[in-house]
Amino acid sequence: MRTVVGELGVGTMSLYRYVADRIRDAVTCHGAMIPLLLAHRHSSPGVMRCGEALLDILARTGLGPADRLIAYRALLAYLAGALAAQDLHPPHTDEAVGPNIPDGYPRLAQASAAGHAISPDDEFRGGLHLFLNGLRQPPSPVTGAGHVA
Template sequence: MYAVKAMPRPRSLTPAQLADAALAVLDRDGLPGLTMRAVGARLGTSTMALYRYVADRDELEALVVERVLDGVDMRPPLDVPWPDGIRELVDRVRAGVGAHPAVVPLLPAHRHRSPGILRWGEAALAVLTRGGFAGTRRVVAFRALLAYVVGAIQMEHLGALGGPGTAVIAALPRDEFPLLAETARAAGAVGPDDEFGGGLDLLLDGLARQLDG
């Protein structure tokens, strides 16, 4: 009789290995290319083998979000005025996410369950609280800040001023859309840092006036 050879067991994967492979696929192929099949191919394993580690693509996306945010310092800045502390927190997350722009659409989708996003929120609230925000005023300030950060990062990477969309708007008929066309033409002189930082300054200035009012 011939001895029956046992099939080799699939090698074990760590969450970090799975997240790194998924992030590599995302960076290469964008969000539409993030599939279980593509990640399995990257790891040299079958698609079905991945379901030993994640239940579905949604869980895979969550791993990617955490892998990106793992490199972001989520500690609230100390011994600085609250607007400077908020700017520092915002700049950290912008830089971390900016290294992997294809992850941007996943941030709002996972904002309620991502430990990284929740830690960032806790740090931002600590800075706002130290600045004197409390109660409903703190609620509104935090929501406005969150909306700006998520929205502005998306605009920077998915609808940048230097992208083709601006040229389309600039070419609109001036008799029908004079202000849109003029604003789009002026947008060519605005760099991404000026756009992002300028919008954040407007928001923080408005929040500061709320405290003084």
């Protein structure tokens, strides 16, 4: 991340906002395009250009090829899941969800209550922030690799 923000001459949060806003704005207008983007990610020149740009950014972070692929797929999964969930059931539209959680699920009730105070924008950006910060963690236990020295 430091490499990317250094090259762009922006702060880390500016990069988060830029990525979040660009991707989210494009997709939230047309929620049905999420499955199409995923289905054609290897055949659409536009989607492939976006994928290449993202992989290039990930390469500049020092991730090795296998961890870069894992990060790329994980980011796509987060974006697709978050945007699809918002399209199918926009957050904060059903204020009755919290009270309808049956006894025995205290963490769900607590999360639901907290969710009413979080805007959809903050929720999306917060998730993206947590994901991107996770890229700074030690090498992957899956690949045994990680950042290139």
